[in-house]
Each structure stands twice: as structure tokens, then as C-alpha cells.
Amino acid sequence: MxxxxxxxxxxxxxxxxxxxxxxxxxxxxxxxxxxxxxxxxxxxxxxxxxxxxxxxxxxxxxxxxxxxxxxxxxxxxxxxxxxxxxxxxxxxxxxxxxxxxxxxxKIDGVTLKEWRTENRNYILTQEQAISWLKQLVEILEQLHRQDLIHRDIKPSNIMIRPDGQLVLIDFGAVREITATYLQRQRDNITGTVIISTGYTPPEQMEGHAVPQSDFFALGRTFVYLLTGKSPTDFDRNPRTGKLQWRESSTPISREFCDLIEYMMATFQGQRPQKPQMILKCIEDIVSPKPPLPPPPPIPQMQHGLNQNKPRSILGIIFRFLQTKNPVVPWEKVKLRRTLTGHKDIIESIAISSDGETIVSGSYDGTIKLWSLRTGELQNTLKGHNNRITCIAISPDGQTIASGSYDQSIKLWSLSTGKFLQTLEDRPDRVRDIAFSPNGQVLLSIGEWEIKLWAVRTGRLLRILAGNSQAARLVAFSPDSNTCAIGSLNGTLELWHPNIGRQLRTFANRMCGIGAIAFSPDGQILASGSGNTIDFWQPQTGKLLNSFSIDSDSISSLAFSPDGKILASASGTIVEMWNVETHKRLSKLSGHAKPVYSLAFNPDGDILVSGASDQTLKIWQWV
Known part of the structure; x- marks a missing residue:
């Protein structure tokens, strides 16, 4: 009974x-x-x-x-x-x-969810958050040392005693990591699925929980504690999958934000692998290393000068050397106009080779063609029945390619807007596309496969080896012989597309790759990962330089046609950088929501940005 x-x-x-x-x-x-x-x-x-x-x-x-x-x-x-x-x-x-x-x-106390309610929805300060995070990571260290995974960390499963000690409760979902369990993971056999919406990581939803799954849930818990909102209340960056929560949090340092992001990485391999790694990050935040001492002062150049008349001689030299400061491109920028018309996120934009037309693709399923000179809407192309994720224009300026979550790539005439054909072979949601600089092939990244297409015939040439589940971005080198593929798992790969051979893998980052771009001369491959921009030498794989930006995760990069300027989009901000010195030239703010795409015109004096606020903005240096 x-x-x-x-x-x-x-x-x-x-x-x-x-x-x-x-x-x-x-x-x-x-x-x-x-x-x-x-x-x-x-x-x-x-x-x-x-x-x-x-x-x-x-x-x-x-x-x-x-x-x-x-x-x-x-x-x-x-x-x-x-x-x-x-x-x-x-x-x-x-x-x-x-x-x-x-x-x-019996634990005397309340859960963290109840605690917030009792304290009038109080939001943690950074000092309190760090103290709590340290406590909870030390608890997880005890669990993981016993080869145990909690699998259900969330605010309602954490209690606080009157003395401030946190207690992890509800071990009903706990899982022991045995040899049998690991073998089942290798054989792709799904285990018991425990799901708490907003806190459960992707791999656990598929029945493959690992110790790093607890770190993801713990990171999401601190999003709640630092913002007062459930993780499900935030939009996700469509390229990186990251929650866009930072602007809603209590004032905290960029380093602490980065640690929370590190714990919540989409792929388990990009999260901290051990509790000790999180504790080390906390230690570095609380007690940062002292800065390096400044270099010794440069000796004054007084050799050969008459010490009795230093002012007059130095004054002559100064006046001789003094010239009017030259105008530096993109140090001063004005917003020329804002274009509206899309009804959803603008994910991708491109500018025609003659500099006359902007093409934008949106989640509203439409492609719009705009006059760069006047801002006038010239045409709206309809044919996709789901969000458009990527747009590209052929080098000869004749053809538009669009990729969509409706599992199709469509080709259109730029001049007439006429639909030309659909590239079809084993339908796959399309994430990114790129024309080769010689215009002969089109490379697409889908949910499962990376495909190479013949543009003229629409025929599938080959499928590049490897699993593209994590791949999100593609960029061709200027000579058409190589292409770079950036992935959410932090890998950046260089391929020879014509023969389908992988040439090299660049050093992994703990964050996924959010943007990639080749310099016009092909000597630099730029990648954006988290808030870091890396410059790589494509021929050798050597890291040439690396620098950090002040804003949120990088979502787009674009080189100016002369290769001297790099534009980066991060959150709602666009920044212009001197490629040689890494000096920031200007900071462009005007979008209300995150920017996802950037494009220079052929002359390099205009930059167009597309964002999730459904607008395009046209910027010009003065």
C-alpha cells in the first residue's frame, strides 16, 4: 500500500x-x-x-x-x-x-535566502562576500577531499549560524566519485539529474556532474548575493553564454568579478579545478602583490652644455624641438548618427567594400541595408525564420551571406536584395560565417560542424575535423591560406582550410574566446578573452603582447584598414586602441545595452557598432 x-x-x-x-x-x-x-x-x-x-x-x-x-x-x-x-x-x-x-x-539559523528577506533584501559588500566565499570553498574542500560532489548548491541550501558560520545543508543530491562513476562518464552514460534552475551547470543538466559543477553553482549563488536577483533574471551574452550581471552588482572590484566569472565558466575545464585555486585567487584579491618599483630616473642630458647659461641654451633647444601636436586618429570622436529599425538584438554587422552600405543582422530575423553616408534604410531582407547570428559581405561587394538559428545559410545580392540560394547540407544552427579574402569560399561554424563552402556553386567542400560544440568565431587571414577559430572553452586554433589540417593551437585562456580579428597585413591575430586582449604571431603561435581593459567581457574586435587602430567592444562601451603602444585613444559610450559587433569603413575614419539595444551607431574621428 x-x-x-x-x-x-x-x-x-x-x-x-x-x-x-x-x-x-x-x-x-x-x-x-x-x-x-x-x-x-x-x-x-x-x-x-x-x-x-x-x-x-x-x-x-x-x-x-x-x-x-x-x-x-x-x-x-x-x-x-x-x-x-x-x-x-x-x-x-x-x-x-x-x-x-x-x-x-539542528542548525540554529536561517538560510541565506531567508537571511536576505529578514534583512530587507540586503546585498553583500565585497568584504562580506569574500569572507563567505572563503568559508564555503573551505567546506567544499572537505567534501571534494572525500571524493564527494554536493550537486545542489544554492542560497536556500546554505544556512548562517548566529556566530556567522555558514553551513552547507541538504546533502540528498550528493554524489561519490568512484571508479565506476568515472567510467560511466567516459562511456557517456547519464546519471541522476539534479536541477535547480539558475544554479545548475550545463554538464550536470546532462547527467555528468563533476567537482567543478559545485564551483559553477557557488558562483551563481554569489551573483544572487551580490545583486539581489536570481541568475535567471539576467540576459546572457549570445556569443559567450555569460550572464550579464556585473552592472547590477554592489560595487566590487574587477578582480573579484573576474573570480566569480571564472567559477561560472560555461565549460568545466575553464573553471578552477580545485578549491585551492579559488582560495589562491581570494588571497591575491585580499593581499595583492606590491607593484614593481619604478625604473630609475633617466639622467638629464647636460653633457656639453655651458653650465653658466643653462636656461638660454635649453630654452633654444626646447623651442627648436617644440612643434604643434599632430592630430592622432580616434583620439577625438563624435557620434554621427544612430540608426533604429530592428526589433531585437543586432548580433552582426558588415560594411561593403565600396564603403556605401551597412548590412545588419538581428534576432528579429531580418537583414537591413543602410546608407552609410545618409543613414537611410535602403532595404529589408526577409527569409530566415529564426534569429540571425552572423552577416558577411563578399570581398567583391556583390554578395551578402547570412547565418541563422533556423539552420540555414542564405546568399543575397547586395545591389538588389534578391535572394540567391540557400547552402544546405545536414542542417545545423549557424553561429558564425566568414568569406575568404579571395572570395572563393565561405566558412561556417555550426552547432556541431565547421564547414567550408564553394561560394559560386554553393557546394559543401569539406567539414573540418574536430568537434565544434564549443566553437563560436571564425576569421580568415588576409592571404586566404589560414583561418582562426575561437571557442568558448578558451582554445584558439589556426587551420589550413583548403586541406582541412589544423596548424596550431594557441595557449588556452581560463575564459572563453569572445572575439578574434586578423590585422590587415596578417602579422597579428588579436583575440579577446574575458577582459584581456592578446596579440599573437599567427606564423609561430607566439604571444606578442597582452593587455587588460577596464570594462566587461570582450565581445568584438576590429582592426582599422591601416592596422594602426584596434576597436574593442565590451559591455556597452567601445574603446579605441593604438595597436603599437596599447594606449587607449578614446572611449565611446552611447549604447544602452551590450555591443556585439564592430566594423570600420574602408577609409578607416568611420566605425559602426551594433548592440542589443536594437540600434546601430555611426562614429567618426575628428
């Missing part, structure tokens, strides 16, 4: 030891009661089997319950509820199934 009622009542004595005082609550697969254990108040957790109709499901619930009891009985840490070795027991029933019981330490 199956029943939803647990036959435990106040004043009932269990095991001749535990006196039931009152019912505390019900949730998940269990009911809880407060009991008296010889003068000590404790919590009794009783498994609810009545909700299961299948014997197999009931047995699975019992296994998880017994696992929780075994785990808690062998752990000893102030941040983990204590359970004595005999804390688990079974109470036989005459008519119903036996009751599975677990007695554990």
Missing part, C-alpha cells in the same frame, strides 16, 4: 531515544521534525516514498537517502551538519512501507 502520510506524531519516541517535539516542514523527498535526544535538540528527516509509484523510483530515493546519511556521518566540519554513525535507522510499519529516518545536528 502506498500513502503520502508519514505516521510520526509529537510525543512519539523513536529508537527509545528520540522524542518527537514538532513538525518543522516538508520539501523535496522528505519531512522534517524537531526531536529531543536526551536533552539536545536535533532534526529528524524522514523520507517520503508515497510520491513514487514505481518501485525502481522508490529504491533510487532510498539509495540517495542512505548515501546522504553515510556522507554526513563521516564528515566533521563546522560548516556541515553532524550526523552520528547510528543516526540513520528504519522504523517498521504495520500497514505502510518502512520509514527511513535520519537524525542530524
Amino acid at each position: 502506498i500513502t503520502n502520510t508519514i505516521m510520526i506524531e509529537p510525543n512519539q519516541l523513536l529508537q527509545n531515544r528520540y522524542l518527537v517535539l514538532k513538525k518543522l516542514g516538508k520539501g523535496g523527498f522528505a519531512q522534517t521534525f524537531e526531536v529531543d535526544d536526551r536533552g539536545i535538540r536535533k532534526v529528524l528527516k524522514v523520507l517520503t516514498l508515497g510520491r513514487f509509484s514505481q518501485q525502481e523510483s522508490k529504491q533510487k530515493a532510498v539509495d540517495l537517502f542512505q548515501r546522504e546519511a553515510a556522507v554526513l556521518s563521516r564528515l566533521n566540519h563546522p560548516g556541515i551538519p553532524k550526523v552520528e554513525p547510528d543516526g540513520y535507522f528504519v522504523v517498521p510499519q504495520e500497514t505502510d512501507e518502512s520509514l527511513h529516518c535520519l537524525v542530524m545536528e
